Amino acid sequence: MLVTSLTKSISEISGNRDTNLSNDFFLPKGEQMENIISIKDVFYKYPGSDNYAVNGISLDIKANEWISIVGKNGSGKTTLTRLIDGLEECESGTIEIDGVVTDEETIWDARKKIGIVFQNPDHQFVGATVEDDVAFGLENQGMPREQMINAVDNALKMVDMQDFKKRDPQSLSGGQKQRVAIAGVLAIKPQIIIMDESTSMLDPEGRKTVINLIEQLRSEQNLTVISITHDIEETQLSDRIIVLNSGKIVKDTDPADLYNLGPQLTEFGLEEPFTNLVAAGLTDLIDFKGYITEEGLIDKLCELNLKR
Amino acid sequence: MRIEFEKVTHSYESSNPMSGLGLANVSCTIESGQFTAIVGKTGSGKSTLVKHINALLKPTSGTITVGDHQITPETDNKNLKPLRKKVGMVFQFPESQLFEDTVEKDIMFGPKNFGFTEEQAKEAASKMIEVVGLGPDYLTKSPFDLSGGQMRRVAIAGVLASDPETIILDEPTAGLDPVGRKEIMDLFKAQQSRGKTIILITHNMDDVANYADKLMVMHDSHLVGQGTPKQVFNDQELLNKNYISLPQSAVFAQKLAAKGFTFDQLPITISELTAEIKQQIHGD
Ligand SMILES: Nc1ncnc2c1ncn2[C@@H]1O[C@H](COP(=O)(O)OP(=O)(O)OP(=O)(O)O)[C@@H](O)[C@H]1O
Ligand SMILES: Nc1ncnc2c1ncn2[C@@H]1O[C@H](COP(=O)(O)OP(=O)(O)OP(=O)(O)O)[C@@H](O)[C@H]1O
Ligand SMILES: [Mg+2]
Ligand SMILES: [Mg+2]
16 A cells, blocks of 8 residues: 555555455454554653653554654653563563463564564664674574575665675765665564654665565565654654653544644654645645645646636 | 765675675865755765765775764774764654653753753753643653654654754754644744754655755765756656655646646756646736
8 A cells, every 4th residue: 555655545455454354344343453562551661860761651453554743852752672581670560472472481483473674774784794784683583594695685686785794884874884784684574563763764765665665575475564753754654643741641633634633743853745745835825724645735726827 | 954965885884795886086175054965866976975965884994074073984983072062863763762761861861962051951852842842741751651653753854953053954854743843844934044054865856855955866876966956856867767755746646748748857846836727827
């Protein structure tokens, strides 16, 4: 859906989503879309800190969903994903991954289902060469060597980094590091991929290519995608947006609904979509309130242009 | 400070054939007091280019002139302090420039290194932490116990605190929330109006259109285009070769153009775009 939606309007996307939900409703029990992640009343504060970085969060994420997590710097986005992956332990509350509540014992199985691309790719690298690095996760899975060589090549090809196999990851450019970090996670074919601002240093076209790639894998491999991002264009394409503020969920909705908030978005550190800003500069021509899609705005302007 | 690159080539570890060229025969001039943006695809040589301005990298051949300093292949690491005092740099990954055990010490490091007294450095730190949108509470924290965007802000504060004449910013807004991004970009613009020379690497073409006086385009280690943002974003050859991406206003104008609007030149900011639309619809 996301691939084609680059040229589709948001209303179509959310339309599709509603259809999914209602189909789901009529399915017999047991075949309903399952929650791959279920978070209940989770609290967490860093050692020595007075404030809760995650301050009472409950959240269900369905298998195959694409959700964006947005919010101000320091609002708790990264911390939440570290809790999901068991890198930090909740002070209270529970996290269920694929039907199993995670604890010291179950977290190892849960973690095999999750691939995280960290905010800083340098934290991801363990190998001395790019190919070793991508192979690392596969070795852990016990993949036979022959198969591994292929899998590494494939993953590097997906992000267009096959020519850099023998390089030390530390010597790559910023965007190249981000691509290799993504390859390392894609190679292990996780059920859930968490991307923590993993395209923030890619050029605009590279960013679109990666987003399209993830979307393609989502439909082919039933991947669930959790993307932390400050990129408004990417959020406009997702099924659902979660807004965090001071460790709490303050909005859980679809893009059109969120962007209807208009100037109030700045309270959450967000900006208005481009089309809203253009329309706001044309108030003497068009009368509108809230969110307007690109197609909607172009149609309105063309109508006026023909009338003149 | 005026900066001039003369036929600068940089090859990483020339002994290792796997590492390609970082810069290929780049010549350009950056005028004093200008706001220059550098764009280009992943791996095109942007970071390599700017690291030559404060001699973090030395050219394999060619010369860089920064004010009255000259950097050549023979330049050694002695006597670089006067140059580095004048040229501050915010690195692409903020963590690579944070190392002290408190945020305050971290911000004070640059000023002290460049001759501020302890007291002046402390004062600079408490001023800069506010300027980058973090409160004084942050001064006593460890810079490593911060979120990604908070680290980025501390790194920026640290560079601005020593008040360098030329400020190099390597993707300084990656990881900032959109409101923060705008505030920080406005901060850089304000530094320019105080007479500073600003050099910004970015993938955000709207920021280029809104803030820069001049734009340079890198591709495959070569400088392939330069001019005002308006000129470069209207350069058909660069667009056809797919060397640049356009600001949102220009993309939107192209879509309107496909449906009967006409634009002599692509508008690059929202105010240019809305002015053009109004003019065409009102027909005046
Ligand atoms: N290792 C740590 N020790 C102590 N406090 C921390 C640590 N890491 C983060 N924090 C604090 O916890 C809060 C949440 O941080 P988190 O990294 O989850 O934010 P974020 O939403 O990911 O922000 P950003 O957009 O800047 O990456 C912040 O106030 C931050 O200062
Ligand atoms: N230390 C190094 N050793 C070998 N090659 C390097 C080194 N640093 C950079 N390179 C290579 O030089 C080329 C230019 O890198 P540079 O970091 O200047 O790119 P960039 O334009 O800043 O890219 P990005 O937008 O991804 O940060 C890249 O192909 C990179 O892999
Ligand atoms: Mg974060
Ligand atoms: Mg770079």
